Amino acid sequence: MNFSLTTDYAIRIILYLNVHGKSTSKEMARDLQISHNYISKVLKSGKFNDLIENKPGRNGGFLLRKTGAEISLLDIMSITENNLFFNSCLENSKQCDSCKTFEESLCPLKKQYQKIDNYLREKLAMTRISELSK
Amino acid sequence: MQMKRATNYALRIMIELSLSPKVAVPTLSKMLELQESYVIKILIKLKKAGLVKAIAGVNGGYSLNKERSQITLYMIIEAIENSIKINRCLEHDQFCSRSATDYCAVRKLYMELQHGIENEFKQVTLERLLLEKSSS
Numbered sequence: 001m002n003f004s005l006t007t008d009y010a011i012r013i014i015l016y017l018n019v020h021g022k023s024t025s026k027e028m029a030r031d032l033q034i035s036h037n038y039i040s041k042v043l044k045s046g047k048f049n050d051l052i053e054n055k056p057g058r059n060g061g062f063l064l065r066k067t068g069a070e071i072s073l074l075d076i077m078s079i080t081e082n083n084l085f086f087n088s089c090l091e092n093s094k095q096c097d098s099c100k101t102f103e104e105s106l107c108p109l110k111k112q113y114q115k116i117d118n119y120l121r122e123k124l125a126m127t128r129i130s131e132l133s134k
Numbered sequence: 135m136q137m138k139r140a141t142n143y144a145l146r147i148m149i150e151l152s153l154s155p156k157v158a159v160p161t162l163s164k165m166l167e168l169q170e171s172y173v174i175k176i177l178i179k180l181k182k183a184g185l186v187k188a189i190a191g192v193n194g195g196y197s198l199n200k201e202r203s204q205i206t207l208y209m210i211i212e213a214i215e216n217s218i219k220i221n222r223c224l225e226h227d228q229f230c231s232r233s234a235t236d237y238c239a240v241r242k243l244y245m246e247l248q249h250g251i252e253n254e255f256k257q258v259t260l261e262r263l264l265l266e267k268s269s270s
Contacts, residue, residue: 073240112254120251
């Protein structure tokens with residue numbers, strides 16, 4: 001049930017950019033102990049376009065589009081995690097297919113998952129990159 | 135990060151077992167619309183965790199191995215999921231490729247979240263779950 005490795009790396013990269021400003025993928029690979037290939041692949045995939053800008057050219061590099069105070073862990077995980085819902089039954093598109101004992105709207109398990117899911121999202125949304133950089 | 139399907143089935147099985155003194159595998163398999171072999175696989179994990187016991191014989195089946203009030207959602211989830219830790223660095227070996235386990239601010243937050251999640255699941259017993267069902 002772990003968060004993905006991509007989540008770990010993305011948080012590291014964004015924390016780094018928040019502290020160091022514009023940086024190249026080589027610099028980040030060196031300082032963050034992440035392979036250079038991986039960093040360029042992830043950053044050039046376009047997934048992080050809302051958060052990270054890629055400035056091409058000789059003095060180019062990557063930099064954040066927002067301040068650290070404007071980026072939450074939830075923003076990052078919404079990009080990196082395929083499923084941020086704690087249980088599949090919380091996804092709108094999915095019917096509760098494995099827990100048929102209860103009326104869906106009354107299911108005490110679902111209520112429990114909802115509570116945990118809300119707790120997680122709230123905490124992750126409250127936690128800003130600026131705070132973690134201190 | 136999501137709970138496994140097998141865990142959802144395990145919870146459903148445990149709820150069924152807490153409603154009757156004994157349930158046969160074919161009954162569970164029909165109810166869950168799952169192959170018997172898969173149901174047995176889940177039951178074996180639950181048995182290993184000491185949550186259910188097998189009753190041999192023609193009228194055999196499975197039953198709870200403890201009182202409903204002694205079985206928490208946490209125990210059931212733990213029996214099926216390989217790990218219920220939200221991040222790799224919270225596992226027993228505390229592995230971090232940056233070797234930052236001791237001071238990492240993100241890990242500190244993860245520890246808090248992990249604690250919050252586990253506490254929620256530890257508080258809910260099968261007994262309480264069924265009470266909520268009947269009162270809703």
